[in-house]
Amino acid sequence: MAALSQSHHLHSNCFSRLPTPKSKPLRLSSTRVRMSLQETGPSLAVVGVTGAVGQEFLSVLSDRDFPFRSIKLLASKRSAGKSVSFQNHSFTVEELTADSFNGIDIALFSAGGSISKEFGPIAVEKGAIVVDNSSAFRMVEGVPLVIPEVNPDAMEGIKVGMGRGALIANPNCSTIICLMAATPLHRHAKVKRMVVSTYQAASGAGAAAMHELELQTREVLEGKPPTCNIFKQQYAFNLFSHNAPVLENGYNEEEMKMVKETRKIWNDMDVKVTATCIRVPVMRAHAESVNLQFEKPLDEDTAREILKNAPGIVVIDDRSSNHFPTPLEVSNKDGVAVGRIRRDLSQDGNHGLDIFVCGDQVRKGAALNAVQIAEMLL
């Protein structure tokens, strides 16, 4: 992967146009480390630290200079004992157990739904505030499902030091990326109906899927049969319907997350959403083609202005040079890019828009959003 992920840095044409994370080198002086490992600040735990999102948790915590008193890196027995480098120090990964959460203020979970279901409540019981990246608790009533730029009020009153634990759910990556762009427009003209088609990266299925895409691509280029371990079919130079299980109604679970999570995050049970989720041979950023139907009129110039002023959004919409958002351009970036903003010719007047959105699935789609939630807890 090294070569490939690096190439994603090197060859992104408009790399500089997107907002970079607060530019802080990952290698920090020991002074700096002493400063962040200070007496004040919360005690953190990162669950699933050896995974793609777990690793991204660490780099986002560093990039954003997240203050903490102590940090505990947790993973399964299999990974326990491994050493992980963080802020120029070497940490030993500890095995996740019920005792892991003694004295923990904030626990960032990204170890899959079953781990969250088993250990999330235990962590809360012990007084930790859990920010969970899995789908385990997203639709549970009373559990805030939060995109900080969209519905911060949903977690009102939940703070470190309030004397009790709590659960906060991180939405699905495709939902976060879509709603980052759709919400500012929704606030202005109220979205009645949304038709979404996704172009989802390998990273959504984890680091192993990214490795498999690279391996398969090498194999296909050499005329060899592709190795299919993570996905049951060829991914290289191909695309396929999202691998999530397909439900009774014909939608797959990924698509239903977009339908249901949108309603909960917008607190609008009437909004109509349909989605078709497709896996494309791209490494780590998702793209989404979003068709919007509004209750009130909204012309494209107003929409463009609204998006230019929206937090976390970068408008890339240069028609003359045919420069619009691409997954490569947002890879390893915080900003969600929006372009192809245009009046939908298939709707009357200014009641419809088509937009194209790209966001880093590992970063804003997962780790960054969770750390932003954690920042609101301080």
Place this chain on the structure above:
Amino acid sequence: MAALSQSHHLHSNCFSRLPTPKSKPLRLSSTRVRMSLQETGPSLAVVGVTGAVGQEFLSVLSDRDFPFRSIKLLASKRSAGKSVSFQNHSFTVEELTADSFNGIDIALFSAGGSISKEFGPIAVEKGAIVVDNSSAFRMVEGVPLVIPEVNPDAMEGIKVGMGRGALIANPNCSTIICLMAATPLHRHAKVKRMVVSTYQAASGAGAAAMHELELQTREVLEGKPPTCNIFKQQYAFNLFSHNAPVLENGYNEEEMKMVKETRKIWNDMDVKVTATCIRVPVMRAHAESVNLQFEKPLDEDTAREILKNAPGIVVIDDRSSNHFPTPLEVSNKDGVAVGRIRRDLSQDGNHGLDIFVCGDQVRKGAALNAVQIAEMLL
């Protein structure tokens, strides 16, 4: 490309499930050749024979056992003199000139819009029936725009031997693949509005673009900067808005082709269409996510039955094994595959469906459709 296109054959999981062209070996006995180069049958000309579609014209003519008295292979001065192998014979490519069409009954054009504009009318003048794969004449009033399975009546009365030339336009590849699936449903329940998002292969930009995708992929895997000649940005492990010029209204030309050609082919000026056209790193087959709004109710089981019985359509819709159409599976195939057939939850009752369609862009999207048109001229 050899290794890669071959790998597309070898590793397509469900290769056998799609209808293969009339299985006829490309190497034919000289008897067979004498038989097809007989006194009867039309005299053919293939314009742009050295291009990706031009080459596909030849293999489709062979696969379908198209009868002809003589065949003339035409290209630009640059390619003139090259030898092309066809039906086990070696043919010399001739330079395209005004005289090329003397005595030609049917001329298959795929050499770009400007060549069609210059030489199409000349060929017609000389009594040839031109089947043009470019966009030059598609929207010209009086020029039939034909998908044989959809609107054969549009070319009624145009036959070889009617004593005059004529122009027939081959629709845009994305339009053909979309309407192959949408038309049978439209006939049953009348499509009011269609929202399309495409996943388009390199082949749509020609053989050079397919080579560039393969070259870039090798370069990126080696950590080298990708060569960007055909496209101005990295295509390997990336995707981007279709490279067609963007118009005043914010749609690119590819998208407007889908909007306008659908109206003409369906002879329905009221049908509402919006499209977002995206280039994905796939070699030669397009995929399309299509959301349909109907005037009359149409439940998904009826829709599936209608599609199973539709000519040129293969339904691949296995929810339990998550097996749906993929570009790889339809590559080098005639059939257009349809799956993910489901009631659209964002519409009331049975007035909406979501479907996912894949078709070989070079074959049904171009060469096959043109040869099918030619067959109707006999």
